[in-house]
Amino acid sequence: xxxxxxxxxxxxxxxxxxxxxxxxxxxxxxxxxxxxxxxxxxxxxxxxxxxxxxxxxxxxxxxxxxxxxxxxxxxxxxxxxxxxxxxxxxxxxxxxxxxxxxxxxxxxxxxxxxxxxxxxxxxxxxxxxxxxxxxxxxxxxxxxxxxxxxxxxxxxxxxxxxxxxxxxxxxxxxxxxxxxxxxxxxxxxxxxxxxxxxxxxxxxxxxxxxxxxxxxxxxxxxxxxxxxxxxxxxxxxxxxxxxxxxxxxxxxxxxxxxxxxxxxxxxxxxxxxxxxxxxxxxxxxxxxxxxxxxxxxxxxxxxxxxxxxxxxxxxxxxxxxxxxxxxxxxxxxxxxxx
Numbered sequence: 001x002x003x004x005x006x007x008x009x010x011x012x013x014x015x016x017x018x019x020x021x022x023x024x025x026x027x028x029x030x031x032x033x034x035x036x037x038x039x040x041x042x043x044x045x046x047x048x049x050x051x052x053x054x055x056x057x058x059x060x061x062x063x064x065x066x067x068x069x070x071x072x073x074x075x076x077x078x079x080x081x082x083x084x085x086x087x088x089x090x091x092x093x094x095x096x097x098x099x100x101x102x103x104x105x106x107x108x109x110x111x112x113x114x115x116x117x118x119x120x121x122x123x124x125x126x127x128x129x130x131x132x133x134x135x136x137x138x139x140x141x142x143x144x145x146x147x148x149x150x151x152x153x154x155x156x157x158x159x160x161x162x163x164x165x166x167x168x169x170x171x172x173x174x175x176x177x178x179x180x181x182x183x184x185x186x187x188x189x190x191x192x193x194x195x196x197x198x199x200x201x202x203x204x205x206x207x208x209x210x211x212x213x214x215x216x217x218x219x220x221x222x223x224x225x226x227x228x229x230x231x232x233x234x235x236x237x238x239x240x241x242x243x244x245x246x247x248x249x250x251x252x253x254x255x256x257x258x259x260x261x262x263x264x265x266x267x268x269x270x271x272x273x274x275x276x277x278x279x280x281x282x283x284x285x286x287x288x289x290x291x292x293x294x295x296x297x298x299x300x301x302x303x304x305x306x307x308x309x310x311x312x313x314x315x316x317x318x319x320x321x322x323x324x325x326x327x328x329x330x331x332x333x334x335x336x337x338x
Contacts, residue, residue: 003226003268007275008144011265012134015151016095018258019127020083022120022251023102027076027083029251030113037069042116052111063111072112079105096135103128119158120255126154127258142281148262149284155259156218159236163214172211175204187247213239220267229267233260 006014030036036043045067054060065071078101085098106125110117134147166172171180179200182193196203213235220229237260240253271279 003230005226005268005272006261006265007272008141008148008265008277008280011148011261012131012144014261015127015148015258016086016099016131018254018261019124019131020086020099020102022124022255022258023083023106023128024080024087025251025254026121026124027079031073031076036116043113044115045112048112048115051114066108067112072109075105075109079109092135092139096132099128099132099135103132118249118252119162120249120251123155123158123252123255123259126158127151127255127262130154130262141277142283145266145281146284148265149282149288151259151262152266153285153288155256155263156220159214159217163211163217166207166211167215172207175200175207178203178206178210182246187249189246192246210239220263224267224269226264226268229264233263236260 030043033043035041038044039046049064049067052060052063054063066075082098082101082105086095086102089095089098103125106121106128110121113121130147130151132147133150134144137143137146166177169177171177179193179196182188182196213232217232217236220232222228237253237257240249240256243249244253266280266282266285270282
């Protein structure tokens with residue numbers, strides 16, 4: 001059986017389209033629900049502003065200006081128009097501009113929607129950035145491959161981090177997490193909650209499956225044929241379909257699906273049958289791995305140095321007491337010595 005494969009241009013276009021659809025739906029939902037912006041609603045700015053702490057007065061002034069009702073509405077309308085351009089235009093330059101404008105609006109609006117922002121917003125934004133990276137660097141095969149690798153690896157990190165967090169959570173380890181979720185008033189499903197009450201083993205099985213899927217998302221790159229990647233992607237798609245039905249998390253479906261073409265392309269064979277372009281450029285993941293390893297080594301070294309370095313307040317350290325000792329004065333006594 002032949003495993004379906006995606007060319008780089010097809011994968012890029014699918015990422016772009018699904019991310020644009022997600023952004024249109026997100027902005028349309030906001031504009032269609034003015035009640036959410038009143039006190040007590042999930043989009044009420046007063047609650048979000050109380051949690052916003054910015055050191056720069058200019059940045060805080062910008063956030064407050066964006067949070068103005070008319071400015072927020074205008075940015076959402078602009079995001080819809082820009083995403084619509086990405087969907088409708090056949091010119092790569094127009095798609096690039098539309099994607100950049102949409103991503104810029106998304107970034108400006110993020111502090112305003114900090115209470116309602118979720119993983120779907122992050123996944124959609126990552127796909128937009130990856131496509132912009134590919135198109136903005138000239139649209140050459142190496143730049144497209146780098147952008148698709150960026151999207152694919154970001155998706156894998158998001159799933160793995162979510163799985164590890166669940167694995168460390170007492171609720172997920174005890175087998176009560178799924179039942180607790182479906183009992184929620186907002187995201188729950190009463191019929192499913194009653195069923196899981198009668199058959200508790202089913203809930204525990206679902207929890208194991210979810211954690212295994214998220215922690216094992218990186219297995220998509222286990223073989224170069226792409227078969228494992230298709231299995232992982234289809235399982236993840238089923239997971240988000242179930243979440244859309246049970247919890248109403250509709251945007252998660254298109255947002256994370258926007259990253260799947262990149263996963264399928266980067267996990268498949270380096271040269272796609274029938275594609276006349278050069279084989280896939282895999283330098284991006286190697287560079288990312290090298291940077292990650294370097295950052296880990298530097299972080300570990302700094303941690304060791306911070307533990308072994310003498311106290312700055314000691315007589316021989318660079319602190320004020322050390323200066324006084326070198327000048328012939330007795331150092332000030334340490335609080336523990338008084």
